[in-house]
Amino acid sequence: MDKWYQDMFKGELGKYFLTFFDWRKDWTEKEIQFLESALKKGLILDHCCGVGRLSIPLSSKRQVVGMDLSKYLLVEAKKRGREAGAENLWLVCGDMRHLPLRPNLFDNVMNFWTSFGFFSHEENELVLKEIVGVLKEKGTFIIDIGNPEWRIINFQEKHWDERDDFYMLVERSFNWENKRNITRWIFIDKKSKKINEITFNHRLYSLQEFKKLYKKLGLAIQEVYGSCLKEPFEQTKSNRLVIIAEKGN
Ligand SMILES: C[S@@+](CC[C@H](N)C(=O)[O-])C[C@H]1O[C@@H](n2cnc3c(N)ncnc32)[C@H](O)[C@@H]1O
Known part of the structure; x- marks a missing residue:
């Protein structure tokens, strides 16, 4: 499988991608509101944090670790964090298939804005397994992804x-x-x-497929929404799929 996920977030393409993060500003505020109400107390892992679009504002009240593969985006995240005076933000470079993080460390892991499905089905499952591994028992995992049916x-x-x-x-x-x-x-x-x-190219996953994967990996689904505005999830009408789950069956 080609490594587009390495090429897209650096160099000239990375510069274009930076404009997408800024273009998403209005939506970012809504996502922050949602996350502040949905995340548990304690440490947060912003899994595939990009430029820290979400981790920087969240870190004004919470302790956040941002992890991403792209050094280009992490440098930008560091700069933006410094400008925002973010003191409770730590940035880590790593590959989501092999998280360079201690097991059972996080109270929360969040994966936002379609940052899942980049690899083969087996490797995508490994990504979820790694997430479960770094979560504490009863820790929260929130994913926000495109809804394939829509x-x-x-x-x-x-x-x-x-x-x-x-x-x-x-x-x-x-x-x-x-x-x-x-x-x-x-x-x-x-x-x-x-x-x-x-x-x-990325693999799209329906809610039914997530349910199967989560069951297998020890994640219990708590809530499902069709957006970060907590709209009900409707299989054919919701553009997004937002799942809140907890570690432990
Ligand atoms: C669509 S962006 C989302 C960024 C961020 N979650 C947000 O909401 O602004 C996807 C992110 O996944 C990161 N990424 C791609 N492949 C990765 C990998 N193998 N391991 C960790 N991060 C990866 C990219 O560098 C990029 O920052």
Whole structure:
């Protein structure tokens, strides 16, 4: 399997990705409100923290460890954390398949904004197993991910978007055999006309599949929502799938 998840979050593509984090600002406030009410007391792991979009604001009241593979994004997170005066934030570089963290350490693990499904099914399961491993007994795990049923019903094969400095063309297909969504992003810089592109694919998981995986790995589902606004989850109508679970069957 190609390593798109290494290429996407660094260099010129990383710069484009930085603008996505900022573009998500309005939504970030809603996610923080949701997390403050849903997370348990105690230490939080922001699993795949990116630029610290969520860990930095959360760390004003809580102790947070942010973990990510991209050094490029972690450098940016460090800079943003310093600017925000974040004193309770620790950043760690690591691969989610082999967490460089002590077992049974965290009261909470959060995985937000579609940061799951990047690998083969077996490795995705390993990612969940690693999360369970670093959680304390009765610790909380919250995932926020795209809902595959909604995606397929509302499938957009091609579309384009315009931002301040660039155009973005998007092409998508879905492989029914392995349930992978294949996306091609093409960026055209308005000034230089330079083109950058990346094709990435990730495995989509339905609520039913999460239920099976969680049961196998020792996570008990507590609440399921269709968004961070706590809207009820509707299989075909919800664009997001937000699951709150607890370690221990
Ligand atoms: C869509 S971003 C989400 C970032 C963050 N959770 C947020 O909500 O702003 C996905 C993140 O996963 C990280 N990532 C990709 N592959 C990874 C891996 N193998 N291990 C750890 N992090 C990884 C990327 O560097 C990126 O920061």
